[in-house]
Amino acid sequence: MSENVLDVKNLSIEIPVAGGMLRAVDSISLHVEKGETLCIVGESGCGKSLTSLAIMDLLPKKAIRKVEEMTLGEMNILNFSEKQMSDVRGNKMGMIFQEPMSSLNPSFTVENQMLETLSRHRAIVGAEAKALVIQMLEKVGIIPAVKRLRQYPHQLSGGLRQRVMIAMTLLCEPQLIIADEPTTALDVTIQAQILKLMKNLQNDFDVGLIFITHDLGVVANIADRVAVMYAGQIVEEGSVFEIFDNPSHPYTRGLLSCIPVPGKIKRGEPLGSIPGMVPSLVGDFSGCRFSGRWSGDDEQKKNSNINLVAIDNEENAFKVQGSESHFVRFCCNECLEKSYNSKQRKAS
Amino acid sequence: MTDLMVEATGVIKDYKISQGLFRGKEILRAVDKVSLSVSRGETLAIVGESGCGKTTLAKIMLGLLEPDGGVVKLCGKPLNEISRLELAKLVQPIFQDPYSSLNPRKTIGSIITLPLKVQGDLSPETWKQRVLTTMDLVGLPSRMLEQFPNQLSGGQRQRVAIARALINRPKIVICDEPTSALDVSVQSQILNLLNELRKELELTYVLISHNLAVVEHMATRVAVMYFGKKVEEAETEQLFKNPKHDYTKTLLDSILVPDPRSARKNN
Ligand SMILES: Nc1ncnc2c1ncn2[C@@H]1O[C@H](COP(=O)(O)OP(=O)(O)O)[C@@H](O)[C@H]1O
Ligand SMILES: Nc1ncnc2c1ncn2[C@@H]1O[C@H](COP(=O)(O)OP(=O)(O)O)[C@@H](O)[C@H]1O
Ligand code: SF4
Ligand SMILES: [Mg+2]
Ligand SMILES: [Mg+2]
Numbered sequence: 126m127s128e129n130v131l132d133v134k135n136l137s138i139e140i141p142v143a144g145g146m147l148r149a150v151d152s153i154s155l156h157v158e159k160g161e162t163l164c165i166v167g168e169s170g171c172g173k174s175l176t177s178l179a180i181m182d183l184l185p186k187k188a189i190r191k192v193e194e195m196t197l198g199e200m201n202i203l204n205f206s207e208k209q210m211s212d213v214r215g216n217k218m219g220m221i222f223q224e225p226m227s228s229l230n231p232s233f234t235v236e237n238q239m240l241e242t243l244s245r246h247r248a249i250v251g252a253e254a255k256a257l258v259i260q261m262l263e264k265v266g267i268i269p270a271v272k273r274l275r276q277y278p279h280q281l282s283g284g285l286r287q288r289v290m291i292a293m294t295l296l297c298e299p300q301l302i303i304a305d306e307p308t309t310a311l312d313v314t315i316q317a318q319i320l321k322l323m324k325n326l327q328n329d330f331d332v333g334l335i336f337i338t339h340d341l342g343v344v345a346n347i348a349d350r351v352a353v354m355y356a357g358q359i360v361e362e363g364s365v366f367e368i369f370d371n372p373s374h375p376y377t378r379g380l381l382s383c384i385p386v387p388g389k390i391k392r393g394e395p396l397g398s399i400p401g402m403v404p405s406l407v408g409d410f411s412g413c414r415f416s417g418r419w420s421g422d423d424e425q426k427k428n429s430n431i432n433l434v435a436i437d438n439e440e441n442a443f444k445v446q447g448s449e450s451h452f453v454r455f456c457c458n459e460c461l462e463k464s465y466n467s468k469q470r471k472a473s
Numbered sequence: 474m475t476d477l478m479v480e481a482t483g484v485i486k487d488y489k490i491s492q493g494l495f496r497g498k499e500i501l502r503a504v505d506k507v508s509l510s511v512s513r514g515e516t517l518a519i520v521g522e523s524g525c526g527k528t529t530l531a532k533i534m535l536g537l538l539e540p541d542g543g544v545v546k547l548c549g550k551p552l553n554e555i556s557r558l559e560l561a562k563l564v565q566p567i568f569q570d571p572y573s574s575l576n577p578r579k580t581i582g583s584i585i586t587l588p589l590k591v592q593g594d595l596s597p598e599t600w601k602q603r604v605l606t607t608m609d610l611v612g613l614p615s616r617m618l619e620q621f622p623n624q625l626s627g628g629q630r631q632r633v634a635i636a637r638a639l640i641n642r643p644k645i646v647i648c649d650e651p652t653s654a655l656d657v658s659v660q661s662q663i664l665n666l667l668n669e670l671r672k673e674l675e676l677t678y679v680l681i682s683h684n685l686a687v688v689e690h691m692a693t694r695v696a697v698m699y700f701g702k703k704v705e706e707a708e709t710e711q712l713f714k715n716p717k718h719d720y721t722k723t724l725l726d727s728i729l730v731p732d733p734r735s736a737r738k739n740n
Contacts, residue, residue: 168656312522313683317727339656342686342729346736365733383661384731385690387713392690393672395665399658402626 130300130333131157131180134194138175141187145408149175149188151357157301157333162324164344164365165337166380167354170403173337176354177303180335181218182210198300215246219294219332221304225286228293229278235262235289236274239296246297261292264329266322284315291323295330302327305337320347341384345369350450353377356403356414363451373431373445373453375464379420415460432469446471478548478645478677479511479534485542486529503529505701506543511645511694516671516678518692518709520685520724526701527681531649534679536560547645558592565638567631569650574634575622581608582618585636592641603640610673611636611666628659632666639670647679652687664691685728689713697721 138150150172157163165173178184179192182205195203197217205213214220222228230238239258243249249257262270265288278286287307294302304323308316324347327334336347344351348365353376361374372378382397390396401417433443433453441461445451455461461470486504504526511517519527532538534545536552545552547563555563568574575584585604594600605615611632622630631651638646648667652660664687670676682688688695688709695712697705697720705718716722730736 168658313685314522314723314727317729320729340729341657341731345731345733346729348733369731369733380657381731383657385661385664385686386731387686387689387728390690392693392709393668395668396661396690398661398665400662402628402659 128159128198129156129196130159130198131155131335132194132196133180133192136176136179136190136192136195138172138179138184138191139189140185141189142407148406149357150179151406153352153354153357153359155352155359155362157335159300159333160327160331161349162327162334162336162347164348164351165335165354166339166341166344166351168339168380168403171354172357173339173354174305177220177305177335177337181214181220181303182207183214215242216297217300219297219299219302221287221290221294221302221307223306223309225283225290226278228290229286231278234275234277235281239289239293242293242296257296258292261296262289264295264326265289265292266318267292282315283311284319287311287319288322291319291326295326298330299332301333301335303335303337306339307336308343309338309340316343323347341380353380357406358414358454358456360455361451361453363445363448367445367448367451371431371445371451373433373451373464374455375419375460376415379418382420414456419463429469431465432471433465434471435473437473443470476513477510477546478513478515479509479517479679480546480549481507481509481530481534481543482545483508483543484530484533484540484545486526486533486538487541502701504533504540507698507701507703508543509696509703509706511677511679513644513677514671514675515694516680516692518680518682518688518695519698520682520688520695521698521720523683525698527698528649530698531566531647531679531681535564535566535647537566561588561592561643562641563643564645564647565641565643567634567638567646567648567651569653572622572627572630572654575630577622580619580621581613581625581633584622584633585640588637588641604636607636607640610639610670612662626659627655628662631655631659631663635663635666635670639674642674643676645677645679647681649681650683651680653683660687667691685724697724 134154135152136150137152140147140149165176167173179190184190192203197213202213236258240254243254243257259270262273267273267288281289308319311319320343338344345365351363351365351368352359353361355376361377368377372381379399383399385396398420399418400420404414432446434446436442436444441455441457443453445453484504484507488501488503489498490501492499507530521527529538533540547555582604585607586600589600608615613629613632613636652663655663671678680691692709695707695709696703697718699720705721713725716725
């Protein structure tokens with residue numbers, strides 16, 4: 126039986142902005158199992174970072190978070206105080222951001238920051254702590270570690286800094302790590318190394334990982350499960366194979382058609398596209414989120430190999446027939462009718 | 474008339490880096506004896522890790538930076554014999570960041586018109602029409618003429634940068650990471666546009682990108698730079714099939730194929 130390290134039900138985030146209320150995240154639910162990597166993928170501005178900040182209770186002050194249920198392991202963290210959450214963040218929940226400098230203290234050496242983390246969160250000090258620090262640095266591929274102990278973050282390359290950040294996170298033995306675009310700022314060769322490292326460590330430590338990225342290449346490499354976010358909603362979710370083999374929402378299909386894949390599309394031939402842009406979600410938005418974004422191709426083609434089964438009590442949400450883990454959600458009937466004929470849709 | 478649009482021979486660029494108060498300056502060789510040539514209609518990609526000298530080389534080819542050694546010829550003529558105005562009609566840049574490369578206080582119309590003014594173009598009565606034609610060419614609606622950059626999306630701003638680069642009908646366009654700051658959906662629109670424009674206007678491209686899938690899709694030839702040096706150059710297919718230099722191999726191994734099965738096979 127798999128255990129969930131994180132369960133979030135019906136999370137919404139609103140932010141007052143000029144012109145009204147921005148409904149940045151609209152009633153999303155997600156879970157992460159022990160030892161599993163959930164990738165949240167989508168274009169910029171669709172709410173990925175806010176979602177992760179909401180889980181860590183680090184949203185900007187003016188943001189309004191509504192959520193029905195939020196559990197971390199056995200703990201219901203929904204109504205935790207600021208103090209409690211700050212303990213949780215250091216201990217049970219680790220965070221890795223795109224720019225590790227934002228989480229590392231520029232005036233402490235690598236050794237000092239890591240010792241401080243150990244003493245604060247695990248009350249380990251002295252020789253034992255130092256040995257642990259060295260051991261962890263070597264685990265993340267900083268070998269020999271001794272050479273780096275006395276260095277300051279700015280003396281390290283971007284890739285090394287991200288390794289130090291990962292080592293710091295793992296020192297606390299978290300149940301869940303949330304990584305927001307951790308490799309986006311790195312060179313491709315370093316990105317490949319860091320992804321491999323994270324995958325291996327995650328297996329070793331059996332920790333749940335939420336990995337946020339806009340890069341479907343990264344998703345294919347690291348995800349076990351994928352949630353596709355579009356305009357504040359999760360429009361599709363499934364195993365990494367389900368998402369890439371049978372993309373079921375027009376947005377997922379569009380995203381996949383946009384990326385050049387070596388050897389797949391002849392040079393100079395047009396790539397697929399998603400025309401237009403993400404609608405503004407300010408104010409009383411009730412229109413079509415995907416309006417004007419259909420590509421000519423997609424409008425012609427129905428998803429003929431996929432049948433959908435309606436989900437009880439959830440309007441316009443479906444399970445892909447033959448799978449227990451592959452879901453697709455629409456906000457009205459129209460997209461659905463464009464992509465699927467009536468024979469493909471079944472009642473539950 | 475030659476078909477060699479760009480010809481760089483032994484280009485060198487040194488930066489002097491201050492080492493602190495009493496230590497004097499150290500020389501950093503950012504571009505180290507690089508030779509390249511690009512023929513009419515080709516797309517030459519330059520790839521390599523950040524800091525290997527790609528942007529420096531691009532700026533030299535654009536005449537924005539003076540090299541410390543070597544020669545760059547555009548259409549057969551040495552750069553230092555080409556006047557500023559002539560140069561602007563030969564070669565134009567498109568940079569990565571459509572946010573910082575457009576003046577926020579100018580309207581889209583005046584941003585795209587500026588190169589015509591700079592050229593002292595003799596028929597101002599045609600300017601507006603030419604701006605509108607170019608906007609149409611790059612897929613910008615004419616109602617954006619009076620808008621400001623901050624009212625546009627990232628993709629639209631990059632289209633403005635492309636329109637500005639093309640208004641004087643240059644022969645060569647040097648694109649430095651033109652889609653790196655954009656979402657994939659917008660990237661595909663811009664790449665499709667660049668390809669259409671290349672055919673329609675018979676452009677020659679130099680494309681700098683760290684995204685090897687983009688390079689494979691766009692380039693006819695690829696030059697690989699490593700620590701300031703060109704370490705390999707080959708036809709695109711050849712390079713992807715049969716990389717020679719160790720760094721090229723590492724680079725190709727780090728492509729993240731958007732296919733979970735092949736991704737897992739490689740690990
Ligand atoms: N502090 C903030 N104030 C106002 N709007 C914000 C703030 N943070 C994020 N947003 C808006 O919320 C939406 C979602 O942002 P974000 O979660 O950062 O997207 P992503 O990480 O998917 O790129 C965007 O439209 C963004 O502009
Ligand atoms: N104006 C400058 N002064 C000093 N060093 C510079 C300057 N511009 C670039 N460099 C250095 O030159 C090298 C090459 O930089 P650049 O051409 O920007 O590389 P790339 O575009 O491949 O990332 C880098 O080490 C960079 O730090
Ligand atoms: S389901 Fe309806 S409202 Fe939602 S994106 Fe599709 S057409 Fe628009
Ligand atoms: Mg983000
Ligand atoms: Mg550069």
